[in-house]
Amino acid sequence: MLTARWAAAVVACLFLTAASSVQADDYPSRPITLVLPLAAGGAMDVFARGQFEPKLRERFGKPVIVENRTGGGTVIAANAVAKSPPDGYTLFFTPAGTLTTNATLYKKLPYDPVKDFTPVALTSSVTFVLVVNPSLPVHSVKELVQYAKQRPGELSFGSTGIGATPHLAVEMIMREAGLKMTHVPYRGMPPAVNDVIGNHVQMVFADPTVAAPLIKEGRLRALAVSSKVRIVALPDVPTMEEAGFPGFEATSWHMIVGPAGLPNDIVGKLNAEFKQMAASDDYKAQADRMGLLAIQTPPPDELRKYLNAEIARWGQLVKDVGIAGTE
Numbered sequence: 001m002l003t004a005r006w007a008a009a010v011v012a013c014l015f016l017t018a019a020s021s022v023q024a025d026d027y028p029s030r031p032i033t034l035v036l037p038l039a040a041g042g043a044m045d046v047f048a049r050g051q052f053e054p055k056l057r058e059r060f061g062k063p064v065i066v067e068n069r070t071g072g073g074t075v076i077a078a079n080a081v082a083k084s085p086p087d088g089y090t091l092f093f094t095p096a097g098t099l100t101t102n103a104t105l106y107k108k109l110p111y112d113p114v115k116d117f118t119p120v121a122l123t124s125s126v127t128f129v130l131v132v133n134p135s136l137p138v139h140s141v142k143e144l145v146q147y148a149k150q151r152p153g154e155l156s157f158g159s160t161g162i163g164a165t166p167h168l169a170v171e172m173i174m175r176e177a178g179l180k181m182t183h184v185p186y187r188g189m190p191p192a193v194n195d196v197i198g199n200h201v202q203m204v205f206a207d208p209t210v211a212a213p214l215i216k217e218g219r220l221r222a223l224a225v226s227s228k229v230r231i232v233a234l235p236d237v238p239t240m241e242e243a244g245f246p247g248f249e250a251t252s253w254h255m256i257v258g259p260a261g262l263p264n265d266i267v268g269k270l271n272a273e274f275k276q277m278a279a280s281d282d283y284k285a286q287a288d289r290m291g292l293l294a295i296q297t298p299p300p301d302e303l304r305k306y307l308n309a310e311i312a313r314w315g316q317l318v319k320d321v322g323i324a325g326t327e
Contacts, residue, residue, distance in 0.1 A: 079110045123294075129215075131206050158203070170183070222237045224240045256270070
């Protein structure tokens with residue numbers, strides 16, 4: 001009896017393995033939806049439509065639909081993807097904060113950043129540029145700090161959501177310099193930048209993609225970038241460290257994930273496609289123009305370890321700036 005049961009189990013296992021292989025061989029057989037949690041026009045949206053959509057469509061011969069599902073500090077989109085079937089037809093292009101800072105920021109999330117997603121590919125990292133409305137009488141970070149210190153609570157800053165990197169970057173400045181400013185979260189970078197231009201908020205750590213042309217037009221004034229080195233897109237803008245904040249770094253990364261339970265063969269197939277994509281000259285060129293750093297993704301098993309480490313690192317920062325469990 002035991003032998004018969006053992007044999008049946010082996011047959012079942014072989015059947016499932018074969019089925020998974022066939023599924024990967026046939027994948028994709030219909031359109032893929034790539035969900036973004038931020039508004040159209042931001043760095044992630046531009047990059048997804050400029051690189052991922054055309055290249056995956058060409059490679060797979062199937063449509064790729066880029067869907068901007070905003071709101072809830074990226075929680076709405078993340079929850080929708082987490083509850084999608086793990087078949088490879090719904091993927092999530094997410095900024096770091098959705099899977100890292102949110103875990104500590106929110107008292108209760110409708111999704112588990114570790115258990116509810118399958119890491120597929122790390123695609124790029126992004127530096128932000130601190131910009132202010134040109135009417136603000138400051139031309140450096142030092143002048144901004146002095147100006148804000150004399151007006152506690154009078155200035156406001158935008159971000160792409162509570163706990164997002166552009167939010168935490170300003171929190172880091174306020175904590176170190178002893179400032180008090182008001183945070184105004186938006187559903188994406190373009191509306192936040194538009195409100196800086198309109199002087200509804202006075203500053204934001206913006207995507208270079210959105211900010212660079214506006215800086216050149218004189219509609220925004222750049223004070224510093226959030227990385228430890230200057231960026232190609234804005235070579236004359238100093239780093240925050242150069243501006244007087246030693247060791248300052250607030251950069252984000254972008255990752256493709258799917259729902260938990262995504263078959264390994266499909267994960268491997270997608271991972272290979274994104275890695276090959278990142279090696280192309282036009283991918284790197286567009287990343288440079290946008291102030292991004294193109295990344296040839298590590299394999300899926302390494303991505304899982306990386307994500308776990310990032311959740312711990314960013315979670316500690318959320319605690320350090322005093323906003324853990326505030327949402």
